[in-house]
Amino acid sequence: xxxxxxxxxxxxxxxxxxxxxxxxxxxxxxxxxxxxxxxxxxxxxxxxxxxxxxxxxxxxxxxxxxxxxxxxxxxxxxxxxxxxxxxxxxxxxxxxxxxxxxxxxxxxxxxxxxxxxxxxxxxxxxxxxxxxxxxxxxxxxxxxxxxxxxxxxxxxxxxxxxxxxxxxxxxxxxxxxxxxxxxxxxxxxxxxxxxxxxxxxxxxxxxxxxxxxxxxxxxxxxxxxxxxxxxxxxxxxxxxxxxxxxxxxxxxxxxxxxxxxxxxxxxxxxxxxxxxxxxxxxxxxxxxxxxxxxxxxxxxxxxxxxxxxxxxxxxxxxx
Amino acid sequence: xxxxxxxxxxxxxxxxxxxxxxxxxxxxxxxxxxxxxxxxxxxxxxxxxxxxxxxxxxxxxxxxxxxxxxxxxxxxxxxxxxxxxxxxxxxxxxxxxxxxxxxxxxxxxxxxxxxxxxxxxxxxxxxxxxxxxxxxxxxxxxxxxxxxxxxxxxxxxxxxxxxxxxxxxxxxxxxxxxxxxxxxxxxxxxxxxxxxxxxxxxxxxxxxxxxxxxxxxxxxxxxxxxxxxxxxxxxxxxxxxxxxxxxxxxxxxxxxxxxxxxxxxxxxxxxxxxxxxxxxxxxxxxxxxx
Numbered sequence: 342x343x344x345x346x347x348x349x350x351x352x353x354x355x356x357x358x359x360x361x362x363x364x365x366x367x368x369x370x371x372x373x374x375x376x377x378x379x380x381x382x383x384x385x386x387x388x389x390x391x392x393x394x395x396x397x398x399x400x401x402x403x404x405x406x407x408x409x410x411x412x413x414x415x416x417x418x419x420x421x422x423x424x425x426x427x428x429x430x431x432x433x434x435x436x437x438x439x440x441x442x443x444x445x446x447x448x449x450x451x452x453x454x455x456x457x458x459x460x461x462x463x464x465x466x467x468x469x470x471x472x473x474x475x476x477x478x479x480x481x482x483x484x485x486x487x488x489x490x491x492x493x494x495x496x497x498x499x500x501x502x503x504x505x506x507x508x509x510x511x512x513x514x515x516x517x518x519x520x521x522x523x524x525x526x527x528x529x530x531x532x533x534x535x536x537x538x539x540x541x542x543x544x545x546x547x548x549x550x551x552x553x554x555x556x557x558x559x560x561x562x563x564x565x566x567x568x569x570x571x572x573x574x575x576x577x578x579x580x581x582x583x584x585x586x587x588x589x590x591x592x593x594x595x596x597x598x599x600x601x602x603x604x605x606x607x608x609x610x611x612x613x614x615x616x617x618x619x620x621x622x623x624x625x626x627x628x629x630x631x632x633x634x635x636x637x638x639x640x641x642x643x644x645x646x647x648x649x650x651x652x653x654x655x656x657x658x659x660x
Numbered sequence: 661x662x663x664x665x666x667x668x669x670x671x672x673x674x675x676x677x678x679x680x681x682x683x684x685x686x687x688x689x690x691x692x693x694x695x696x697x698x699x700x701x702x703x704x705x706x707x708x709x710x711x712x713x714x715x716x717x718x719x720x721x722x723x724x725x726x727x728x729x730x731x732x733x734x735x736x737x738x739x740x741x742x743x744x745x746x747x748x749x750x751x752x753x754x755x756x757x758x759x760x761x762x763x764x765x766x767x768x769x770x771x772x773x774x775x776x777x778x779x780x781x782x783x784x785x786x787x788x789x790x791x792x793x794x795x796x797x798x799x800x801x802x803x804x805x806x807x808x809x810x811x812x813x814x815x816x817x818x819x820x821x822x823x824x825x826x827x828x829x830x831x832x833x834x835x836x837x838x839x840x841x842x843x844x845x846x847x848x849x850x851x852x853x854x855x856x857x858x859x860x861x862x863x864x865x866x867x868x869x870x871x872x873x874x875x876x877x878x879x880x881x882x883x884x885x886x887x888x889x890x891x892x893x894x895x896x897x898x899x900x901x902x903x904x905x906x907x908x909x910x911x912x913x914x915x916x917x918x919x920x921x922x923x924x925x926x927x928x929x930x931x932x933x934x935x936x937x938x939x940x941x942x943x944x945x946x947x948x949x950x
Contacts, residue, residue: 364767371766374841378760378768381753381811385772387796388789388808389779395788454683457676466677472936473684476691479928481870483888484921487895488690496709498693530687538943562669594786595873599896613786620787621877633785641782 399631405624412627419631428615436611440589442525448585450529451536452578456570458537459544471541474534486599489527490514514600520609524600543577544570580655587647591640612636698722698918705914722915726923729916735887738802742886743868746806750864751857753810758819759845780813786877793878804878805871805886812867815860818942822856823849859942862935866928887924894920 368375399419401412423429454474461467477485492499493513503519504510513519547569555565594613601609612632620629693712697705701717708716726732760766761773789808798804826849834844850857872888879885894917932939 367767371763371768374760374763374766375768377756377841377845378772381757381760382768382772384753384810385775385779388792388810389775389784391792392784392788393782395791396784398788398791457680460672460676461680462673466680470680470684472933473687475936475939476929476932477687479866479870479932480691480925481872481888481891483870483872483892483896484925487891487917487921488694490896492690498709498711501709530690534687535943538940542943561666562672598873599892616786620790626787626791630785630787633787637783637785644781 396630396634398627399634401627403627403630405626415627419628420635422628423632423635428610431607432610432612432615435608436590436592436613438608439521439524439592439611442521443528444582444585444589447525447529447532448582450533452540452574454533455537455540455544456574458541459570460566471534471537474537476534477531478535480531482596482599485527485531486596489523489600493519493523515602515604517605517608520601520605524596524609528596539581540574540577543574547573576655580651583647583651583654587644588640589643590636694918694921698915698922700915700918702912702914719915721912722917722919723923725912725916726919731882731885731890732887732920732923734883735885735890738884739869739887741802742805743865746810746868747861747864749806749810750812750815751861754812754815754819754860754864755845755850755853755857757811757816758823759841759849761816762820762823776813776816790877799878800880800884802879802884805868805874808878809874812864815863819853819856819860822853826852855938855941859938862939863942869928891920891924 395409398409398412400414400416401409402415403409403412458467458470461470491497494500495504495510495512500513503513513523551569551573552565555569560568590612592611592613594611594617597609597611597614598617601614613636616629616633616636619625619632623629689711696712696715699715699718699720699722700708700712701719702721704717757772757776760769761776763769764773793799793804793808798807830848830852831844834848839847870888872886872892875886875889876892879889
């Protein structure tokens with residue numbers, strides 16, 4: 342018994358000195374590696390860790406002149422203000438509506454495109470389709486939104502058609518009902534081709550012998566599609582879908598900022614644009630940070646859940 | 661053995677080809693429209709509605725206005741600088757980060773990799789980042805467009821998976837020869853991972869060329885605006901650029917917008933078809949490992 346205790350204490354002693362010497366040894370052994378990594382470490386400290394620490398201003402009445410250390414702490418006041426405000430429901434609702442519409446409409450589009458391209462027999466034709474549909478991916482958001490504004494204006498190509506049908510000669514982007522369709526459809530226009538790459542890769546990596554075997558068993562084209570192609574692409578689709586759902590609560594502000602206007606805040610204002618306006622335009626730093634932090638926490642929860650689900654179902658994860 | 665194609669199968673093939681043709685048309689038409697507008701006459705364009713297959717009253721006034729505009733040249737210069745300097749820094753830091761993270765037996769490397777993973781899940785948000793950029797004195801500095809986003813985590817992952825493909829024996833023999841880590845990165849990792857580096861050069865440079873949001877946040881002086889911000893003024897906010905020569909440019913207000921869109925998109929659009937293979941390859945690596 343005594344011996345055992347002795348062994349235990351000496352063991353912890355070894356551990357303690359072990360940690361210290363291990364650190365020293367680690368530094369000695371890897372000193373040249375750490376030297377190389379100095380810029381990286383500075384970068385991560387300044388641009389990742391410092392902003393994370395900076396989120397503390399979500400709990401402060403922050404002012405630029407007083408700084409983080411001089412500003413008064415107000416606890417969860419900003420969060421409560423946000424939850425109580427009329428904006429809370431609006432921005433959360435809009436974020437979810439846009440995201441869910443994207444998942445329902447924008448997400449399947451590249452899958453379908455990949456399946457269609459996969460069925461094209463001429464290599465030349467399918468390559469042409471790919472080259473052309475990838476193109477809009479490289480257009481900047483500013484240009485995309487410029488084109489969208491142009492086309493949906495009352496005298497634009499789409500706007501004038503809509504005006505003729507509805508009989509109202511107005512700019513589509515000033516109407517609440519049009520924002521989500523415009524946002525999602527322009528997203529498809531820009532992203533459908535590029536998004537299909539992943540699925541096309543999954544399809545081309547399918548073993549050709551599977552198709553041979555299926556056709557020997559008398560499966561026609563449709564049967565092959567249902568029993569070989571679909572199961573072949575399904576794991577990729579599921580992984581991508583789970584990851585997409587993981588980003589459910591994060592709708593970026595950049596494109597919306599370029600498209601929306603006061604008339605359509607009712608349907609177009611999302612959490613990230615609200616954060617932008619409160620913080621950058623109204624200089625309400627503490628409140629804006631609080632709303633952003635709220636969004637980050639929810640995003641994080643969704644991502645972790647998605648990652649967990651992906652690991653369980655497919656054995657693949659973000660990291 | 662060729663099985664006779666069924667009628668339904670043939671119908672599908674034709675429908676599929678027609679559908680994809682329409683898709684290509686829808687993809688290309690907006691771009692074509694913009695190009696045609698850019699070659700049109702401003703006044704004629706205002707009166708025009710509907711589709712546009714050819715320029716109305718062919719005119720180069722839009723391009724003349726663009727090339728005469730000092731702001732545009734200035735913005736172009738800023739954008740080119742950001743693309744070149746930014747991408748160079750991106751690649752250097754991404755390479756080092758990926759190499760550093762691949763050495764998981766070093767304690768500090770493991771700590772950094774936790775931070776990297778954490779940063780993928782959780783972002784501090786707009787304002788804390790903005791305040792950091794202000795506090796380190798980058799506000800209204802062109803380097804605010806380069807330094808705060810110097811490392812893209814997803815590209816680090818792509819790079820790291822490429823480094824992991826380098827045979828361990830090479831690292832071991834370099835170590836035996838007494839090569840420093842710097843030498844290893846410069847002489848072994850960089851040359852062997854050149855294809856991945858090329859892909860990342862493309863990604864980072866397109867990202868820089870197309871970005872506008874950071875410039876809007878961090879840049880105040882118009883003399884430091886990148887091209888995309890001027891583009892935003894003209895194409896999105898519908899403002900006019902300050903013109904030096906008001907007479908000739910006022911009439912080109914409408915076409916200037918389109919000409920500017922064309923000019924600013926041209927570099928990427930011209931390069932893309934030739935490098936498509938590499939761009940696509942990057943998606944694959946990212947998808948498999950990401």
